Amino acid sequence: xxIGVMADSHENMPMIARAVELFNREKVxxxxxxxxFISPITAxxxxxxxxxxxxxxxxxxxDRLYLSHKFQEIGEIHPDTWEMEIKGKRIxxxxxxxxxxxxxxxxxxxxxxxxxxxxxxxxSGHPLVFNPGECGxxxxxxxxxxxxxLATMKAEIFPxx
Numbered sequence: 001x002x003i004g005v006m007a008d009s010h011e012n013m014p015m016i017a018r019a020v021e022l023f024n025r026e027k028v029x030x031x032x033x034x035x036x037f038i039s040p041i042t043a044x045x046x047x048x049x050x051x052x053x054x055x056x057x058x059x060x061x062x063d064r065l066y067l068s069h070k071f072q073e074i075g076e077i078h079p080d081t082w083e084m085e086i087k088g089k090r091i092x093x094x095x096x097x098x099x100x101x102x103x104x105x106x107x108x109x110x111x112x113x114x115x116x117x118x119x120x121x122x123x124s125g126h127p128l129v130f131n132p133g134e135c136g137x138x139x140x141x142x143x144x145x146x147x148x149x150l151a152t153m154k155a156e157i158f159p160x161x
Contacts, residue, residue, distance in 0.1 A: 001087050003029065004023035004032070005034070005130060009033070009135040010036055010135075012135065015137060016042055020045055023051060023145075024051075030054065032054055033053060035056050039067075043071055047074055053074045054077075054078070054093065055075070056080060057079055059116065080094070087150050089111055090110050092108075096114070097117065113148075118134040122157070133145075137160075142159065144160065
């Protein structure tokens with residue numbers, strides 16, 4: 001199973017559209033968004049996903065109530081760190097890496113995904129730690145997303161432009 005991973009899309013609609021196209025083309029079965037959608041208007045592009053989306057809010061997400069409402073058809077957005085199990089893999093999804101080192105040390109997760117820093121971070125091993133960088137590209141000028149293959153536990157970065 002392949003999972004699309006993105007963070008910090010920051011309402012960059014053209015880059016969100018490219019990410020959705022990439023995830024659909026790569027036939028990901030789930031998309032995890034590590035926060036900072038920014039506006040409910042982004043749901044317009046995310047509705048084109050052929051996979052469910054699970055996200056967490058970031059520190060810049062404004063109208064959380066309306067964001068949640070607009071994303072109901074697409075998936076779900078959680079208020080903070082979200083834990084899930086997919087295909088036997090325990091995954092933690094969060095925006096800010098406040099407790100990243102403690103989560104790694106806990107040994108509880110197979111994959112830890114985070115955003116906020118706008119920088120790519122791939123740490124292989126157990127757990128796999130993955131920050132796909134920023135989809136929006138506003139800070140670094142680099143628009144990136146990622147895909148994690150649960151069968152191989154490999155993470156890969158995909159530039160969007």
